[in-house]
Amino acid sequence: MNRKTLITLKTLTWIACLSPFALLAYEAVTNTLGPDPTSTIALTTGYNALLMLILSLAVTPLRLLSSRLSWLIKFRRLLGLFAFFYASIHLATYVALYLNFDMSIFKTDITKRRFIIAGFLAYSLLVPLAATSTTWSIRKLGGKRWNRLHKLVYLAAICGIIHYWWQVKPGVLSPMNLTITLVVLFLARPVLTFLQKRRTQRAVSV
């Protein structure tokens, strides 16, 4: 892929990832966040955090699918950092708007409410990943250790999905789409790795 196309795609990704935030900001300024503004902010930021996290996980299977998609790696970090950005606003909304900074309620919540425990776990797993997302960190940790640490992203996504399911009312199936996407991505990875190895072996033996 040439430089110009890459820059265009990166710009479009930035616009797409920032648009939920821009829309929320617009609705906040124009007082159109709906009957429960706090919930609108929490739900939008939570959903987009999980969506971007799962999209970042789609990069590796897509690259395994075709070597022509290897450029997608340049988007994985961006998507991961946007997931962290939305998760941070999500958490800040909870602390500031739901709890009014009453950290004693937070302490009770992260020990007693199971959906908060799962959300907290997901966020705690995202922190070291965001902190080590720089090229400097990759060099400092070494590729192998960095890769091992960044496998935590799968666990963060699972905790995020569990948090989502535990948050919705019984019978509500809105988390299903993201759950199926995550399951497909989990299953695709070993299958595609196997197929890629076979392709390479065949190419070597020809």
Ligand code: HEM
């Ligand atoms: C300590 C950390 C977290 C807390 C306290 C928290 C809290 C909440 C709360 C209170 C809601 C319900 C909002 C409402 O019904 O008005 C919610 C929903 C949600 N949260 Fe979190 N959350 C946390 C971390 C996360 C993380 C890290 C993710 C994503 C990776 C996430 C994804 C979601 C999703 C997808 C929803 C449901 C959105 C929807 O129904 O459309 N949360 N969270």
